[in-house]
Amino acid sequence: MSKLICIDAGHGGKDPGACGFGLKEADVVLKLAELVNQHFGCYNCSTTLTRNRNTSSSYPNGKEGLRKRIAYANAKGADFYLSLHCNAGKGSGFESYVAQPAPARTKSIQKIINDYILGFLKGHRIGSHGNASKNDTQAARGRIAVVRDTKMSAVLLECLFIDNPNENKLLKDTNFLDGLAKVIVQGTVSALGIEKK
Numbered sequence: 246m247s248k249l250i251c252i253d254a255g256h257g258g259k260d261p262g263a264c265g266f267g268l269k270e271a272d273v274v275l276k277l278a279e280l281v282n283q284h285f286g287c288y289n290c291s292t293t294l295t296r297n298r299n300t301s302s303s304y305p306n307g308k309e310g311l312r313k314r315i316a317y318a319n320a321k322g323a324d325f326y327l328s329l330h331c332n333a334g335k336g337s338g339f340e341s342y343v344a345q346p347a348p349a350r351t352k353s354i355q356k357i358i359n360d361y362i363l364g365f366l367k368g369h370r371i372g373s374h375g376n377a378s379k380n381d382t383q384a385a386r387g388r389i390a391v392v393r394d395t396k397m398s399a400v401l402l403e404c405l406f407i408d409n410p411n412e413n414k415l416l417k418d419t420n421f422l423d424g425l426a427k428v429i430v431q432g433t434v435s436a437l438g439i440e441k442k
């Protein structure tokens with residue numbers, strides 16, 4: 246049976262996520278999620294999204310929305326949970342999070358995806374935000390619910406800083422997002438051993 250990837254666009258509905266220069270994280274990551282979904286179409290796997298343009302309003306702010314997403318992925322029996330976010334707080338670059346502790350396999354998936362993304366970002370002169378591979382004890386006091394409470398391997402990507410002028414410009418650029426989506430998918434299929442159709 247082909248693997249099922251659960252693509253999670255963070256925030257949504259009444260929760261815009263981080264904001265910068267007129268851009269909302271919820272909108273950026275939804276667009277990115279749709280592009281990621283399209284690129285997975287070339288590979289031998291299935292996908293499901295925790296939210297789309299029509300379901301956004303069913304995800305309330307905060308813990309309840311997160312619980313719904315986790316329950317959704319667990320009920321679907323997804324093989325991998327890919328959560329898409331943008332960072333904020335006057336920094337720059339890319340980083341990703343897994344739970345602590347996380348199985349070696351999850352950490353290895355994280356590393357492979359990071360390497361694909363950082364390779365792409367290098368072409369835009371963007372690097373990592375400190376060490377690219379982080380765990381959730383290094384943020385949110387060890388409670389990034391979507392990487393902790395999902396039953397499958399889960400990685401949360403913080404794709405650039407929405408409040409950084411240079412990175413904000415890139416996040417507004419559909420071509421950039423499409424390129425980013427492509428390497429996210431290439432990294433994921435490489436890490437999970439999923440083949441091209």
Ligand SMILES: [Zn+2]
Nearest residue numbers: 255262330331
């Ligand atoms: Zn976020």
